[in-house]
Amino acid sequence: MRGIKRARIALLTAVTAGALLALPGAANAGVLVASAPNCDNGATSQPFAQWNDDNQYFLAPGGNFEGDLSGWDLNGASAVSDQEPWRVAGDSGSRALNIPAGRSAVSPTMCVGIEHPTMRFFAHRSGGGLLGAASTLVVTARTETSLGLVVDVPVGTITTLTNGTQWNRTPTQVVLSSLLPLLPGDHTPIQFRFTAVGTANWVIDDVYVDPRSRG
Secondary structure, eight states: OHHHHHHHHHHHHHHHHHHHHTGGGGGGTTHHHHTOSOOOOOOEEOTTGGGTOOOOEEEOTTTTOOSOOTTSBOTTOEEEEOOOTTOTTOSOOOEEEEEOTTOEEEOOOEEEOTTOOEEEEEEEEEOOGGGGGGOEEEEEEEEEOTTSOEEEEEEEEEOTTTSOSSOEEOOOEEOGGGGSSSSTTOOEEEEEEEEEESSSEEEEEEEEEEOSOOO
16 A cells, blocks of 8 residues: 555656646646546456456557547557457457557547556557667556646556567556546546657557456
C-alpha cells in the first residue's frame, strides 16, 4: 500500500506540473470526460496466458485495427495488411496499425482505475535504415486533470531490445493514470498515444488493458 501511495503522490505531482505547463491548452477542458459517457470497457479475456500472464484484459476500442477506426486520431498512421501471428484476439483479422517515423496515433477514450494498472500489446519496427535499431515507440496516457486540462503521462518506451523487426509482445506497461482514482470502482478517462521516435516506422496490434478485476 505504501508503494501505491508513493506512486500516486508522484503521479499527482507530475500531473500538476504538467497542468501548469499546459495552461495555454485550456481550451481542451473536459474533452476526455465528454467523450467517455460510460466506463463499460467490454468483455475480458486472457490473451497473454500462453506467456504465463493469466490476468484478465479488455481490448482497447478498435485495438485489433479491424473494421472502423474512426475513433482513432491517426495523424498519418494507417491500417496495413499485417497481423500479430498468435491472433490472441480470437478473430480472423488481417490488419495492424502502421505508425510512420515521427508520427503518433491516439486511441479512443477509455476508462482506467486502480483495478486497471497495466497495458500490453504487440509491436515490431519496420525500416529506418542504419539508425532504425535506435528507434523507439513511446507510449503515453492523455489524462484529464481536475482542472480540465489534458496532459500526457508517461506509460512506457518500447525498444528494439524487446520488439525488433519481428512481432513480439511488449513488456507490461504501467498505467500511472490508473492511480488517480481514490477507490476501486472510480475511474479516469484516458487516451493512449503511441509515438514513433527515430527513423523507423512501428507497427502495433491487439492493444489490451489489464485487468478489469483481480477478483
